[in-house]
Structures are given as structure tokens and as C-alpha cells.
Amino acid sequence: MIARPPAGSPRPYRFPDVTRHTLANGLGVWLVPLPERELVSVHFLTDAGAATEDDAQAGVAALTAQLLVTGTRDLDSAAFAETTERLGIEVGSESSWDSARAGFLALREHLDTGMGLLADMLRAPRFDPSEFERLKAERLADILQARAEPGRLADERFLGEVFADGVPYGRLSAGTPESVGALTIEEVGAHHATRYAPNVADIILAGAFDPDVALAAVDRHFGSWTGTGPGHRTISPTERGGRRIVLVDRPGSVQSELRVGHLGIDRADPRYFPAMVMAALLGGVFGSRLNHRLREELGYTYGARCSFDPRRAVGPFSATAAVQTEVTVDAIRELLGQLDRIREAPPEEAELAEVRDFLVGVFPLRFESTAGIAAAIEPLAIYDLPDDWWHTYRSKLEAVTPDDVHTVARELIRPDEALILLVGDAAKLRDDLAAAGLGELEVRTES
Amino acid sequence: MAEVPIQRHALDNGLRIVLSRDPRAPLVAVNLWYDVGSKHERPGKTGFAHLFEHMMFQGSAHVEKGQHFSMVQAAGGTLNASTWLDRTNYFETLPGHELELALWLESDRMASLLPAMTQEKLDNQRDVVKNERRYSVDNQPYGDWDERIQGLVYPDDHPYHHSTIGSMEDLSAASLDDVGEFFSTYYAPNNAVLTVAGDFEPDAALEAIGRYFGPIPRNETLPAPPDMTLPASLGGAVRVTAPDQVPLPRIYLAHRIPPFGTDAFDRFDVAADVLSSGRASWLYANLVRTQRLAQDVSVFVFPIVGGASMFVAWATAQQGVDPATLEGALLAELDRLGADGPTDADLERVRNLQASRSAASLERISERADRLSMYACLFDDPGRINEEVSRYAAVDAAQVADAMRTGITEDNRVTLTYVPAEAAA
Numbered sequence: 001m002i003a004r005p006p007a008g009s010p011r012p013y014r015f016p017d018v019t020r021h022t023l024a025n026g027l028g029v030w031l032v033p034l035p036e037r038e039l040v041s042v043h044f045l046t047d048a049g050a051a052t053e054d055d056a057q058a059g060v061a062a063l064t065a066q067l068l069v070t071g072t073r074d075l076d077s078a079a080f081a082e083t084t085e086r087l088g089i090e091v092g093s094e095s096s097w098d099s100a101r102a103g104f105l106a107l108r109e110h111l112d113t114g115m116g117l118l119a120d121m122l123r124a125p126r127f128d129p130s131e132f133e134r135l136k137a138e139r140l141a142d143i144l145q146a147r148a149e150p151g152r153l154a155d156e157r158f159l160g161e162v163f164a165d166g167v168p169y170g171r172l173s174a175g176t177p178e179s180v181g182a183l184t185i186e187e188v189g190a191h192h193a194t195r196y197a198p199n200v201a202d203i204i205l206a207g208a209f210d211p212d213v214a215l216a217a218v219d220r221h222f223g224s225w226t227g228t229g230p231g232h233r234t235i236s237p238t239e240r241g242g243r244r245i246v247l248v249d250r251p252g253s254v255q256s257e258l259r260v261g262h263l264g265i266d267r268a269d270p271r272y273f274p275a276m277v278m279a280a281l282l283g284g285v286f287g288s289r290l291n292h293r294l295r296e297e298l299g300y301t302y303g304a305r306c307s308f309d310p311r312r313a314v315g316p317f318s319a320t321a322a323v324q325t326e327v328t329v330d331a332i333r334e335l336l337g338q339l340d341r342i343r344e345a346p347p348e349e350a351e352l353a354e355v356r357d358f359l360v361g362v363f364p365l366r367f368e369s370t371a372g373i374a375a376a377i378e379p380l381a382i383y384d385l386p387d388d389w390w391h392t393y394r395s396k397l398e399a400v401t402p403d404d405v406h407t408v409a410r411e412l413i414r415p416d417e418a419l420i421l422l423v424g425d426a427a428k429l430r431d432d433l434a435a436a437g438l439g440e441l442e443v444r445t446e447s
Numbered sequence: 448m449a450e451v452p453i454q455r456h457a458l459d460n461g462l463r464i465v466l467s468r469d470p471r472a473p474l475v476a477v478n479l480w481y482d483v484g485s486k487h488e489r490p491g492k493t494g495f496a497h498l499f500e501h502m503m504f505q506g507s508a509h510v511e512k513g514q515h516f517s518m519v520q521a522a523g524g525t526l527n528a529s530t531w532l533d534r535t536n537y538f539e540t541l542p543g544h545e546l547e548l549a550l551w552l553e554s555d556r557m558a559s560l561l562p563a564m565t566q567e568k569l570d571n572q573r574d575v576v577k578n579e580r581r582y583s584v585d586n587q588p589y590g591d592w593d594e595r596i597q598g599l600v601y602p603d604d605h606p607y608h609h610s611t612i613g614s615m616e617d618l619s620a621a622s623l624d625d626v627g628e629f630f631s632t633y634y635a636p637n638n639a640v641l642t643v644a645g646d647f648e649p650d651a652a653l654e655a656i657g658r659y660f661g662p663i664p665r666n667e668t669l670p671a672p673p674d675m676t677l678p679a680s681l682g683g684a685v686r687v688t689a690p691d692q693v694p695l696p697r698i699y700l701a702h703r704i705p706p707f708g709t710d711a712f713d714r715f716d717v718a719a720d721v722l723s724s725g726r727a728s729w730l731y732a733n734l735v736r737t738q739r740l741a742q743d744v745s746v747f748v749f750p751i752v753g754g755a756s757m758f759v760a761w762a763t764a765q766q767g768v769d770p771a772t773l774e775g776a777l778l779a780e781l782d783r784l785g786a787d788g789p790t791d792a793d794l795e796r797v798r799n800l801q802a803s804r805s806a807a808s809l810e811r812i813s814e815r816a817d818r819l820s821m822y823a824c825l826f827d828d829p830g831r832i833n834e835e836v837s838r839y840a841a842v843d844a845a846q847v848a849d850a851m852r853t854g855i856t857e858d859n860r861v862t863l864t865y866v867p868a869e870a871a872a
Contacts, residue, residue, distance in 0.1 A: 002509045004518060005551050008544035011473035011646065036471055038449065038806050069726070077736060081726035086792065088799030090725060107803055134739055141742045141766050144694040148588045252692065255581045286516040296513060299574025302582045322582045324574075354521040361523015364472055365540055369810045 013364040015390035016206075016373060021215055025225055026199030029218050030377050032206035034370060040111045040207030041103065041374035042118060045381055047232055048100035048195030050173035051312060057187050058168070059139070059175020061095040061195075064188045066135050068093045068102060071126035072117070080121070089114050091121065097173050098232075098267075098312045099382045100195070105371050108208040112217050119221035122196060132185040143177050150250055151322065154257035154423040157444070161246050162262060162316055162419045164238040169315065197229030198222065202381040206374035235313040239263045243439040244419055249426035256328040256424030257320075260335055262414050264308040264317030267383045273396045274404040275308055275412060281355045281405065282306055282342050282413075283319055288355075289338045294321055300331045308412075312383065317412065325425055329432045332420060336438070339415040346402035360394045451815055451832050455823075456653060460665040461637025464656060465819045465829045467644040469812060475645035477549040478538040478816035479557075480824040482640075483633035485613070486532050486606035486673055486753055494576065494613015495621055497530035499629050501572040503537065504528070508559035512568065515552050522548055525813075530611055532751050534824060540813045543646035547655055554659035557639070560630050566623055573618055580612045588693040589865050592761075596701045599685050599861040600757055606673045607753060635666035640823040644816040675753030679703060680859040687861070690868040695742060696770040697763045698777065699863040703755040704748065704854050708826050710838075712748065714850035715758045717842040719746040720797040721789045722760065722780065727796055729780050730762070739765055740773045752825050758855060770864050781855050788848030798840050805835050 021029040050061045069091050070077040084091050087110045093102035102122060106114045146152040156172055163170035174180075203222065205214050239262055265275055283290035283306030294304040304321035319339065323331040367373050380389055422429070426443055434441045456464040485496045506512040519526045524541025539549040584590040594610040601607040641660065643652050681703055705711035723730045723746040730744040742763040749757045760781065764773045789797075808814045815832070822831040831838075 005547035007522070007548065008546075010542060010544045013473050037810070039803075039810065078727065078732060081732070082792065082796070085725040085727045085796045085800055088801075088803035090800070090803075105803065105807055107806060131736075134736065137739070137765065138735075138742055141695060144766070145588075145742070145763075148692060148694050150586055250692075253586055255578070255586045285520055287513055287520065292513070295575055296571065299571045300578070302575060302579040322578070322586070324578055324581060354517055358520040358523060361521075361542060362525060363523070364542070365474055365523070365525060368472060368474065368812070369807065371807070 015367065018377065018387070019211060020387065023198065023219055023223055025223065027222050027225070028202035028381060029215060030202060030204040030381065031211045031214055032204070032373055032377065033209060033211050034207050034373065037208040037370050038107060039105055039370045040108050040205060040209055041105050041371045042111070042115060043101060043103040043204040043374045043378060044118065044122060045099045045101050045202045045204070045378060046196050047200035047229060048191065049095050049098045051097045051168065051235055052195055052232055053168075053191070055168060056179070057183060057191070058171060058179035060183055060187050060191045061100060062174035063135060063139060063180065063183060064191045065093045065095040065100045065102070066139070067127060067132055067188055068121055068125050070128060070131040070135070072120040073124040073126060074120065076126060077128060077131050080117070084114070084117055087113060091118065095173065097169070101378070103374075111209055111214070115217055115221050119225075123225050125192065127185060127189055127192070129185050132188065136180060136183065139174065139180050140177055143180070150253060150255070150257040150423045153248065153250070154259050154421060157246070157248050157423065158259040158261070158318060158419070158421045159316065161421055162239055164240050167237045168235055169237050169311070169313070195229050197227035198225045200229035200231070204374050204377045204381065206377070207370040232312065237263060237314045240419070241417055243416055245433055245439045245441045246419065246421045247426055247429060247433060247441060247443045248421070248423045249443060249445055250423050251425055251427065253423070253425045254325055255322045256325055256422045256429065257322050258332065258335065259318050259320055259421045260332070260339070260418050261316055261318030262418050263314050264412060265310050266314045267310045267312060267379070269310065271408050271412070272310065274400045274408040277352070277356055277359065277397060277400045278342065278405045278408050278412075279307055280359060281347060281352065282338065285355060285358060289342065290319060290321070290335065293334055293338060294323070294331060298334065300324060300327045300334070304335065325428055328422065328424060328429055329436045332436070332438060336415050336418070339413050339418070342409045343413055346406035349402055352400070352402050352405060356397055356400060359397050363394055451809065451819070453819065453829050453832070454649060455829065458636060458657060458661055460661065460663055462660050463640045463823055464653070465640065465642040465823050466649050466652060467642065467815060467819055468647060468649055469644065470646045473543045473646050474540060474812060475543045475546045475643060475647050476538065476540045476812040476816035477546070477553065478536060478642045478644070478813070478820045479553055480640045480820035481535045481633060482638045482824055483535055484531055484533045485609065485611040486675070487633065488609070488613075491617055491620065492625065493609045493617040494611070495617070495625060495629065496535060497611055497613065498572065498576050498618060498621055499626060500528050500530045500535050501576055502564065502569065502626055503556050503560065505568040505572065506563035507556040508562045509555050510552060510563070512563070515556070518548060518552065524549070532607055532611060533753065536817060536820065538813060538817060546643070546647050546652060550655055550659045553641070554663065557634055557636065557660065558663045560634065561627055564623060564626055569621070569623055569626065573621060577615060577618055580615065584612060588691060589697055592699055592863065595687065595689065595863055596699060596757070596759065596861060599687065599863070600681065600701050600703060602677065605677055605754070606675060607751070632666065632670060635669065636660055636663050637665040638669055640820045642816045642820045642823070644819065645812040677754045679705070679755065680856075681861070682858060684857050685861045687863050689863060689865045691865045693865050693867055695764050695766065696773070696867065697761060697865045698770055698774050699759060699761045700777065701861040701863070702758045702855050702859045704758045706752045706754065706756045707750040708752055711850065712756060713838055714842050714846045715748050715854065717797060717839060718784060718847045718851055719748055719758065720801065721793045721847065722746040722784065724797055724800055729784065730777070733780060734762060734773070734776055738776060740768050740776050741765055770866065774862070774864070781851060785848055785851035785855065788844040791844070794844060801839050802836050
């Protein structure tokens with residue numbers, strides 16, 4: 001057969017039904033019963049992300065989340081690990097800018113026991129001073145490790161250079177060596193006492209359970225929890241602005257880690273859907289313009305891509321590639337060329353259709369796993385999205401036109417004001433970059 | 448746990464077929480394992496099996512360069528491929544009604560790759576793969592650990608001696624003639640397993656597979672598999688210190704163990720989990736939490752089938768910790784597991800963790816399809832997917848202790864220590 005075979009008739013897919021409840025203490029409960037599964041996923045969220053920290057305590061949200069899994073009032077760190085893992089449960093806890101999260105995946109027979117342990121951990125954490133010191137030391141060492149990896153170093157330095165001074169988003173959400181080094185266990189305790197509270201928290205259950213039984217179990221484990229957390233603070237990100245090239249010297253590098261970008265959009269932006277489609281077309285799929293040009297035509301990189309990082313406030317837009325040192329200047333020109341090009345004209349309908357059909361068609365595949373379905377509810381809880389978000393998601397993607405893509409590209413992609421950040425070997429790059437006429441060059445040392 | 452359903456078939460040309468129907472979601476996974484990996488490469492051709500995998504996305508007789516990706520994605524599917532020591536796999540997951548698209552794309556490149564090959568495409572993908580090597584190995588701290596370990600655990604003439612990514616020199620030397628020869632030798636229906644899992648009608652799928660793959664001729668002269676035999680033990684301790692651009696020292700300990708698929712291998716698999724799986728594991732509890740010598744720890748076994756596999760433990764030193772101190776503590780834990788064996792609580796913990804992880808992995812039809820292809824390709828027994836949990840649970844404490852005592856010994860050990868370059872200078 002020499003032509004693409006015709007497709008059969010599609011079987012419809014609908015995102016599973018979700019029911020919402022609120023306990024008397026304000027805790028939001030989201031239930032997604034999936035009777036054919038063997039597993040249950042429990043995801044707890046509270047408004048205790050890094051965006052709630054004072055700048056002087058940067059990293060307190062992350063350290064609090066990490067310290068939670070080191071035990072409860074009744075179980076020390078070793079006993080808590082032993083008790084949960086003997087049920088086959090690995091409890092996780094972490095924070096991002098906009099929320100702190102904790103949860104687990106378990107075979108369904110362990111749902112109630114697991115939820116009881118999770119509730120103990122969240123409501124009555126042990127906060128052992130010795131474990132606090134250990135996790136702090138591990139976090140400081142992880143920062144050192146991250147700065148030895150060119151990609152993670154580039155990510156960190158890009159944030160620091162793209163946001164204006166004083167914007168919290170200009171650092172990693174897990175804090176800096178200076179801020180983490182100064183944190184005390186009292187500050188962790190205060191962050192937990194203030195920000196982990198039922199009125200600013202949600203719990204999401206997806207998987208094999210009876211909804212009435214599950215709701216009763218949530219109420220049993222969390223219903224008597226009291227406390228009132230404050231709302232989140234407002235961050236108003238601004239960028240440093242102006243086309244600049246910042247070269248972070250990493251002697252001996254055989255590739256340059258490139259980050260090109262500026263500020264993007266926040267999670268509530270009305271242009272969310274056209275912006276997502278435009279970013280996918282520009283650098284979100286294998287056949288995207290950036291990857292096609294820099295990888296499949298020029299062979300400069302193993303992969304080039306771009307994305308927005310929308311948060312409660314405006315997060316960055318960045319294009320990313322690790323390119324062979326020798327072609328660095330030309331790779332930057334090519335990358336900027338694609339940013340210019342997407343602003344020049346609407347995409348052909350066929351090019352747009354390919355990307356849009358992927359984003360629409362891949363929808364059921366994103367929700368194959370129990371954990372994937374629970375995770376899909378998180379943005380609804382964090383950003384107060386409408387309950388029908390996933391039911392209308394595909395039609396909103398399908399409505400995006402070539403002109404919509406062109407409009408958001410002109411509004412949101414600003415190559416003339418983009419920061420160009422590289423981590424690479426300055427001895428090999430400095431002169432060519434200075435002579436390239438791509439912007440004023442600033443050279444920085446590694447740390 | 449629920450059984451994964453399995454139907455086996457074969458075409459006259461030798462293509463082995465595994466079907467596993469599960470209509471819960473309207474999705475289907477297509478997965479092809481070719482019984483060729485970097486172990487089949489000859490001297491001077493390292494990295495070629497993987498470079499060839501890239502060429503499989505550069506078009507075939509009826510598919511343009513880039514179209515394989517774009518057609519599957521436009522259909523709402525995901526896809527990729529990977530190459531490792533024993534095998535090369537290619538896979539698509541897409542809406543069930545697009546099953547034939549994946550079958551057509553896979554069959555077109557199995558039947559007729561070579562008419563689409565050009566020097567320009569080879570040069571382009573050679574550059575891409577060299578950048579993949581720079582990205583994942585040469586420009587990363589500790590990035591060449593597995594290349595170094597393989598080079599030390601397996602002798603010079605052994606097929607596992609070199610890494611899958613290969614050397615820059617050999618990649619530079621790869622030619623279009625090599626592409627032609629490799630394709631003609633290994634990319635034949637009688638050297639592959641095709642698995643379809645998910646939402647499909649088995650009779651219709653089988654008919655379509657016959658229609659797309661049936662006309663492809665078998666290779667009547669498949670070469671014999673490479674000789675993988677080697678002594679069970681290294682027969683002498685090997686120590687290497689590697690100065691690198693790293694902030695913290697890291698120690699890798701590697702040992703020869705029996706190959707994947709054997710009962711003996713499963714004992715090391717359980718041992719690895721007792722030592723490093725979860726925060727109640729021995730190495731986490733003792734080296735990270737209590738003694739605070741390590742920033743992180745990991746122990747794992749390689750699921751490879753030729754001659755000998757590897758049992759690898761690594762630990763990154765916490766700031767200010769002498770690597771010799773860390774190494775001593777790490778070895779003490781390995782020795783203690785040999786002397787004492789795991790407790791009943793240890794076994795209950797790792798068995799339940801493994802059961803949860805297995806259930807979570809097998810929720811995804813792409814993972815089910817890949818494991819079915821793997822068991823069919825490596826052991827001619829896809830049913831082993833339903834024995835993962837029972838095989839694991841059958842390992843007892845005495846077997847773990849015995850495996851550690853007899854296999855994880857000094858004269859069977861490679862010790863590779865990365866140290867910060869400044870400190871070494």
C-alpha cells in the first residue's frame with residue numbers, strides 16, 4: 001500500500017466525571033471514581049507554595065514540604081518510611097510557586113490506611129530538628145550539583161537575568177544557598193502552621209473507590225482539622241528588558257546551553273489556548289519549526305523547543321537548545337529567525353491543523369493513568385478554573401485559527417527584547433558573540 | 448492483580464505477533480522490538496545501531512522525511528524509538544481507530560527503507576547523534592559513567608564492552624553502505640516481534656498485520672547471535688579514579704551477575720531494592736539519614752541477557768565527606784546484606800513496593816506492549832509479563848544473602864570514583 005490508510009471510526013472519549021465537595025472546615029474534596037482500576041491516587045494541595053514566602057525566607061516552602069515526609073508525632077522518620085513502604089506506598093511532598101503538594105499512589109485496599117498516614121503527616125508533622133538540618137544540607141548540596149549541570153545552570157541563570165531585580169520569580173522556587181542556609185526550623189514550623197490549613201487546601205482522589213465511602217474517609221481523617229490560612233500574595237513580575245546576550249562561562253563545555261526569551265503570560269490570560277497552540281507549533285512537537293530547523297535540517301542540536309510557563313502571575317517564555325559549541329552564533333541567529341518568522345504571517349492551515357489535531361487527539365492518552373487523572377484536577381483547584389475545564393478543553397483548542405496564532409505571536413513573542421543566555425566555554429565563544437551584532441555581550445563566571 | 452491477556456501468532460515470514468486487548472480507553476499501542484542492539488556492532492562501528500534507529504525516521508519508499516512523526520502526531524498519537532545493548536524498539540500509541548496508520552508506517556520502513564536513504568540525511572542525523580552524545584555524555588557531570596563501567600566490567604572483545612551511543616570517531620566513519628548492510632541483515636520480519644495492545648478487534652488486527660507485513664521477505668541468512676560468553680566473575684578488583692567537573696565525589700561499584708531472565712538475577716533485583724528502594728531502604732536509612740555520608744544512593748541491575756548482567760551501586764558524597772569513608776560505609780552495607788540477609792519486614796516492604804510500581808506501570812498500554820515485546824523477543828515467552836510479581840515474591844531471604852555473599856565480592860568489583868577535578872590536580 002502506498003498511501004496513508006484511512007482511519008476507522010473514532011470511539012468517543014470523555015474526561016471522567018468529577019464530583020466536588022467541601023468539608024465543614026473548608027477543605028475542598030474532588031472525587032474521580034474509576035471503578036475498573038486497581039490503584040488509587042491521592043493528591044493533597046495547599047496554598048503554601050513559594051509565592052507565599054517572604055523573600056528573606058526563600059526556600060522555606062520547599063524545605064517545609066520536604067520535611068513533612070520525615071515523620072509524624074507518633075512515627076519518627078525511619079518508622080514513617082517503614083510503615084508507609086510496607087504498604088507499598090511512597091509518600092511524596094514538594095512545593096512549586098503556586099502550591100505545596102503531597103500525596104501517594106496505592107493499591108486500592110490501602111486507601112484508608114494511606115490517607116490516615118497522610119493526614120497525620122500534614123496535620124501533626126514531627127519536624128525533627130536533626131532531620132531539618134540534614135535536609136537543609138542536602139538542599140545546599142543539590143544547588144551545587146545543579147550548577148555543575150549546564151542545563152540546570154542555564155535554567156537558573158536565565159530566571160535571574162530575565163526578571164527585574166526583586167521579582168521572586170527571578171530565583172529558583174526552592175531558594176538560594178544564602179536564603180536556604182539561613183533558614184531555621186522555627187520558620188518552617190511557622191510556614192506550616194500558617195499556610196497548611198483546610199480553608200486553603202484541597203484533596204483529590206482518583207481511582208478505584210466507592211465515592212460515598214471515600215468521602216466519609218476524607219471526613220474522618222481531615223474533618224476535625226482546624227485553622228485558617230491567608231490567601232496568596234500578589235506578585236507583579238516585570239522584566240529587565242532590552243536585547244542582551246549573557247554568556248555564563250563554563251570552561252571545557254562542548255555544547256552551549258541556550259535560553260532565549262522574555263516574560264510570557266499568567267494562568268488566567270484569555271489568550272491561554274491560542275498561546276499554547278502557537279508555542280506547540282513553534283517549538284512544542286517534534287515537527288515544530290524550531291526542532292525542524294535546528295535539528296532536522298541543520299543538525300546543530302539533539303532538540304530545540306520552546307514553552308510558556310504560566311503561573312498565578314506572569315511566568316517566562318523561553319526557547320531552549322543545547323548546541324554544539326562551534327555553531328553557537330549561527331544557532332542563535334536561526335533560533336531568533338524562527339521567532340521573527342512566526343510574527344510575520346499566520347501559519348498555513350495545514351501546519352496549524354497538524355499541531356491542533358495532535359493536541360486535541362492526544363487528550364485521552366494524557367489521562368491513561370490514575371495519577372495522570374488526579375494531576376489533571378490540580379490546576380482546577382489551584383487556579384479556580386471552571387468545573388467544565390476538561391470537558392470544553394478540546395473545543396477551545398479546535399477553535400484556534402491561523403489568525404489567532406498570528407495575533408498571539410505578535411503580542412507575546414518579542415525577539416527584539418529577548419534575553420539571550422548561554423552557558424558555554426567563554427574562551428571559544430566570547431569574540432564571535434561580541435562581533436555578532438546580536439546585542440550587548442555580558443560575560444559572567446559560573447558561580 | 449489482573450492478568451494481562453495474551454494471544455500469540457506468527458506470519459509465514461517469521462514475524463512474531465503478540466496481541467493484548469484492553470478496551471477500557473479508546474487507545475492502541477503498537478510496539479516493535481528488533482533483535483538487534485549495540486552488542487551486534489563490529490569493531491570500528493560503535494554507535495551504529497542507534498544511528499540507524501535515527502535513520503528509520505528519515506522516510507521510506509512511501510513516506511517522506513519527517514512524515515512518520517507528523518502523521519502519527521496529527522492522528523493524536525505519540526511515538527518514539529530507543530536503542531540499547533540487546534535491542535532496538537519502535538513504538539506508537541494512538542487512538543484505536545488509527546491502528547492501521549501505525550501498522551502501515553512500521554511496515555513501510557521494514558519493507559523499503561533504503562530507497563529513501565541519502566548522504567544528506569545520514570550527515571544530518573550523524574550531527575544530531577553527535578549532539579545527543581555531547582548532551583547526554585560529554586557535557587554532563589558523571590556523564591560517562593556507564594561507558595566507563597561497561598568498558599571495565601566486560602573485556603575488550605566482548606559485545607557489551609562499548610557503549611550504545613558509540614564513539615565520535617566511529618560515528619564519523621559511518622557510511623550509507625553501512626546503512627544498507629545493517630538494514631538488510633537485521634531489519635527483517637523474522638528478526639522482530641510486533642505487539643499490539645489496547646482497544647482493537649483481534650481478528651481485524653491480525654488480518655491487517657498480515658496485509659501490511661506479510662509480503663515482506665524474511666532474511667534467510669540471519670547471522671548467528673554474537674558470542675557473549677564470559678567468566679561469571681571479573682577475577683580481580685579494578686579501581687579507577689576519574690577527575691571531572693563535579694562538585695561532589697561519587698562512587699560507582701559494578702559487579703558481574705547472572706543475566707536477566709534467570710532466577711539468580713531476580714535475587715539481585717530484590718537485593719537492589721532492599722538496599723536502595725525507598726526511604727526505609729538500608730542505604731538511605733544508614734548512609735543518607737543516619738550517618739549522613741551520602742547525598743543520594745542508588746542500586747540497580749541491568750536487564751540484559753548476554754553472558755553476564757551488572758549489579759551497580761552508586762553513592763554521591765555529602766559535602767566534606769571523604770570518598771574513602773563513603774566507600775567503606777557502602778561496602779559495609781553490601782557485606783551486611785550478605786551476612787544477615789533481609790528481614791521479613793524488608794521483604795514485605797520491597798514486595799509491596801514492587802507490586803504497586805508494577806500495577807502503576809502496566810496501567811499504560813504502551814508499557815504493557817513494550818514488556819510483551821521484550822519478553823517475547825528475549826525469552827520467546829510474553830507470558831512472563833504476568834509472572835513479574837510472583838517471580839519477585841518467590842525470592843527468599845536466604846537466596847538474597849547467598850547472592851550477595853557469592854556475587855558481590857571484591858574480586859568481582861569495579862570501583863569507579865569521580866572526584867572534583869581541582870582536588871585531583
